[in-house]
Amino acid sequence: MxxxxxxxxxxxxxxxxxxxxxxxxxxxxxxxxxxxxxxxxxxxxxxxxxxxxxxxxxxxxxxxxxxxxxxxxxxxxxxxxxxxxxxxxxxxxxxxxxxxxxxxxxxxxNNRPAMPDDLHDEALARGLIRYCPICDGYEVTDKRVGVIGDGAHGMREALFLRGYTRDLTLIAPSAALTLDPSCCAALDDGGILRVDGPCRGFAIEGDRIVVDTPAGALHFDSIYPAMGxxxxxxxxxxxxxxxxxxxxxxxxxxxxxxxxxxxxxxxxxxxxxxxxxxxxxxxxxxxxxxxxxxxxxxxxx
Ligand SMILES: Cc1cc2nc3c(=O)[nH]c(=O)nc-3n(C[C@H](O)[C@H](O)[C@H](O)COP(=O)(O)OP(=O)(O)OC[C@H]3O[C@@H](n4cnc5c(N)ncnc54)[C@H](O)[C@@H]3O)c2cc1C
Structure with a gap:
């Protein structure tokens, strides 16, 4: 025994x-x-x-x-x-x-954004995708950062990261953002941009990760999936x-x-x-x- x-x-x-x-x-x-x-x-x-x-x-x-x-x-x-x-x-x-x-x-x-494994793993290894603001938010200080998420969870992740950078965009992963008025107000107060999904694709270009959205291709130093x-x-x-x-x-x-x-x-x-x-x-x-x-x-x- x-x-x-x-x-x-x-x-x-x-x-x-x-x-x-x-x-x-x-x-x-x-x-x-x-x-x-x-x-x-x-x-x-x-x-x-x-x-x-x-x-x-x-x-x-x-x-x-x-x-x-x-x-x-x-x-x-x-x-x-x-x-x-x-x-x-x-x-x-x-x-x-x-x-x-x-x-x-x-x-x-962690739930991941829809992208091929090899692209994900390269982006993760290079800090282009990050999963843990408590762990490594410091590394994106004053960088351009996207948060892939929605609702109150996405909002909280973006607001947490606001402690590191003012250049923040919240992007819904699979459809239009569904944020209640209090979430919108908190994001607006923090100067955090909002972009509707879906995220149609991801690519690495030089030192940046590119997210293809209905609003166009958005370039970031890092993205944080906040997808639970x-x-x-x-x-x-x-x-x-x-x-x-x-x-x-x-x-x-x-x-x-x-x-x-x-x-x-x-x-x-x-x-x-x-x-x-x-x-x-x-x-x-x-x-x-x-x-x-x-x-x-x-x-x-
Ligand atoms: C990209 C990334 C960066 C991070 N950076 C940091 C950081 O800088 N600092 C920090 O403090 N934290 C960081 N974290 C969080 C950290 O990784 C976790 O908090 C930590 O690993 C939790 O340890 P754990 O033992 O609970 O779980 P895990 O490390 O996930 O270990 C769980 C283990 O259980 C095993 N297992 C699961 N199911 C079964 C099963 N049915 N049978 C047998 N084995 C099983 C798995 O193989 C695994 O080895 C990061 C996380 C990610 C994803």
């Missing part, structure tokens, strides 16, 4: 693995190779790296640290979590694994865990979901979608897991 199965080896899952392995607990760490952190060209707001660090390198360092204490990342997809008394059985594409506790650290997937994301909480929700309407798992101050023994950390939980936050939540979850197990059976050398 495994003390804990961690599903997801992003910043949250790897942090939990380091903690739990160092608590001398038996863990399995499952991953299907799709961490959001792996797509970060270079994070510059993560403390401890004055020159920034590519997301993949950060994950590599964390994995190496976890491996020092015996944790192994198993490349396998978790497909279901079932309760078995006070324990769990996690189904995977490789078979079923029993565990006393489960930590879900499966993150989220898919929360990868379905394994926990299917097992009965409570989630918000958007699918973010609800947890208490110890990262406990509504199912005893099932914990969650990182982007899959409602909160700030940031590496530091994912790591902090994972440290809390791992310690709570250790203490839950110790309540069931003393943990002694």
């Amino acid at each position: 495994n003390d804990c199965i961690i599903i997801g080896a992003g910043p949250a899952g790897l942090t939990a693995a380091i903690y739990l392995a160092r608590f001398h607990l038996s863990i399995r760490l499952l991953d299907n190779g799709s961490s959001r952190a792996a797509t970060i060209p270079r994070t510059r707001n993560h403390a401890g790296f004055p020159d920034g660090i590519p997301g993949r390198d950060l994950l590599g360092l964390m994995q190496a640290q976890a491996e020092q204490y015996g944790a192994v990342v198993e490349m396998v997809e978790a497909t279901a979590i079932a309760r078995d008394g006070e324990n769990f059985v996690v189904s995977t594409t490789n078979g079923r694994l029993p565990a006393c506790t489960v930590l879900l650290a499966t993150g989220v997937v 994301s898919v929360i990868r909480s379905k394994l926990a929700v299917a097992a009965g865990a409570r989630a918000t309407d958007e699918g973010c798992l609800e947890v208490d101050e110890h990262q406990r979901t509504s199912i005893p023994g099932l914990f969650a950390a990182g982007d899959v939980v409602r909160g700030l979608d940031q590496i530091s936050h994912a790591m902090g939540e994972a440290g809390v979850a791992a310690t709570a897991i250790r203490n839950l197990l110790a309540d069931r059976h003393p943990i002694r050398r």
